[in-house]
Amino acid sequence: MKALILVGGFGTRLRPLTLTVPKPLVDFANKPMILHQIEALVKAGVTDVVLAVNYKPEVMVAVLKKYEEKFGITITFSVETEPLGTAGPLALACEILGKDDSPFFVLNADVTCDYPFEDMRDFHLAHGNEGTILATKVEEPSKYGVIVTQPNNTKIDRFVEKPVEYVGNRINAGIYIFSPSILDRIELRPTSIEKEIFPAMARDMQLHTFDLEGFWMDVGQPKDFLTGTCLYLSSVAKKAPHMLVPASEPYVCGGNVLVHESAKIGKGCKIGPNVTIGPNVTVGDGVCLQRCVLMDGVQVKDYAWVKNSIVGWHSSVGRWSRLDGVTVLGDDVHVADEVYVNGASVLPHKSISSNVCEPGIVM
Ligand code: GDD
Ligand code: MG
Numbered sequence: 001m002k003a004l005i006l007v008g009g010f011g012t013r014l015r016p017l018t019l020t021v022p023k024p025l026v027d028f029a030n031k032p033m034i035l036h037q038i039e040a041l042v043k044a045g046v047t048d049v050v051l052a053v054n055y056k057p058e059v060m061v062a063v064l065k066k067y068e069e070k071f072g073i074t075i076t077f078s079v080e081t082e083p084l085g086t087a088g089p090l091a092l093a094c095e096i097l098g099k100d101d102s103p104f105f106v107l108n109a110d111v112t113c114d115y116p117f118e119d120m121r122d123f124h125l126a127h128g129n130e131g132t133i134l135a136t137k138v139e140e141p142s143k144y145g146v147i148v149t150q151p152n153n154t155k156i157d158r159f160v161e162k163p164v165e166y167v168g169n170r171i172n173a174g175i176y177i178f179s180p181s182i183l184d185r186i187e188l189r190p191t192s193i194e195k196e197i198f199p200a201m202a203r204d205m206q207l208h209t210f211d212l213e214g215f216w217m218d219v220g221q222p223k224d225f226l227t228g229t230c231l232y233l234s235s236v237a238k239k240a241p242h243m244l245v246p247a248s249e250p251y252v253c254g255g256n257v258l259v260h261e262s263a264k265i266g267k268g269c270k271i272g273p274n275v276t277i278g279p280n281v282t283v284g285d286g287v288c289l290q291r292c293v294l295m296d297g298v299q300v301k302d303y304a305w306v307k308n309s310i311v312g313w314h315s316s317v318g319r320w321s322r323l324d325g326v327t328v329l330g331d332d333v334h335v336a337d338e339v340y341v342n343g344a345s346v347l348p349h350k351s352i353s354s355n356v357c358e359p360g361i362v363m
């Protein structure tokens with residue numbers, strides 16, 4: 001089977017992390033976001049993956065070529081010279097996507113869930129129409145594409161991207177499966193699949209919805225990245241608890257703690273709930289970590305407290321310092337001892353030596 005992953009866009013909402021790597025390579029629960037998707041696709045029998053890229057392709061190529069051999073799949077980079085939106089990339093990759101009659105998956109690169117690819121494929125083949133959209137329910141549908149169907153019917157009547165007025169709360173989860181005939185609808189130009197293609201397919205009664213069970217999150221901005229991490233860890237706790245640190249470990253507080261085997265944790269720490277600690281991280285003594293992400297090479301010194309925050313690669317948090325309020329430290333940021341940082345977005349390579357009490361960007 002084939003799949004295309006939409007990995008374009010500048011990932012501006014996930015800055016400062018995306019100033020260092022493209023959004024799909026940002027570590028989510030200790031591995032690049034896109035690797036979670038590729039592993040699930042491979043498990044469902046996908047052997048041909050197209051990455052639709054328009055930003056920092058060289059970095060992506062270097063990292064992803066390794067996965068070809070590891071998984072025995074072909075990864076093709078389909079590089080846009082101008083951003084083609086969310087549908088144009090399908091036209092650019094039409095030779096691969098249309099090379100046989102079998103359906104193909106399309107994924108937004110920034111969504112996390114228990115990817116139900118096999119169930120989607122079976123459902124899609126059973127209804128026999130052109131497309132299937134994975135759907136989930138959310139409280140704030142205005143940020144997403146909303147799906148409207150008749151009661152007890154999977155056929156989509158209307159698709160409304162980012163509705164201004166409430167039309168429903170069942171939304172597009174950013175994962176699709178299409179029959180190759182969809183390619184006849186898409187021209188090679190910047191095109192929005194949500195605004196131009198889905199409404200037309202709905203009018204032609206060619207579009208179905210498949211309800212996702214379990215958690216879902218678009219992790220394309222820091223607040224949601226943290227929420228997505230919590231949801232993911234809760235799911236791991238149910239399905240693969242051996243991946244997490246056991247609750248019997250004295251430093252674990254409330255569970256859902258993922259620690260890379262190379263990380264070092266000091267004495268008397270309180271860690272959890274909902275914490276991911278990446279490779280080569282050093283956590284000092286008496287440190288308190290809650291609902292936070294520490295990426296590769298981070299150092300958290302003695303008695304620091306990190307809560308509701310993301311600490312980017314190789315950054316450090318000083319002794320007795322405190323991060324909170326969705327603070328995001330970019331790559332190689334250094335927070336001095338005894339400093340309080342609340343809701344700051346700190347650009348790579350900065351040093352912070354005095355308190356930042358109000359949310360904002362530190363450049
Ligand atoms: N190759 C390529 N080229 N990819 C692109 C481009 C482009 O020009 N523009 C955006 N993308 C990719 C992004 O990297 C992302 O993976 C995906 O397309 C969706 O773009 P976002 O910018 O993340 O869109 P969104 O989150 O506002 O809305 C989309 O996702 C929601 C679910 O999270 C829509 O599909 C909504 O309908 C959906 O509900
Ligand atoms: Mg998104």
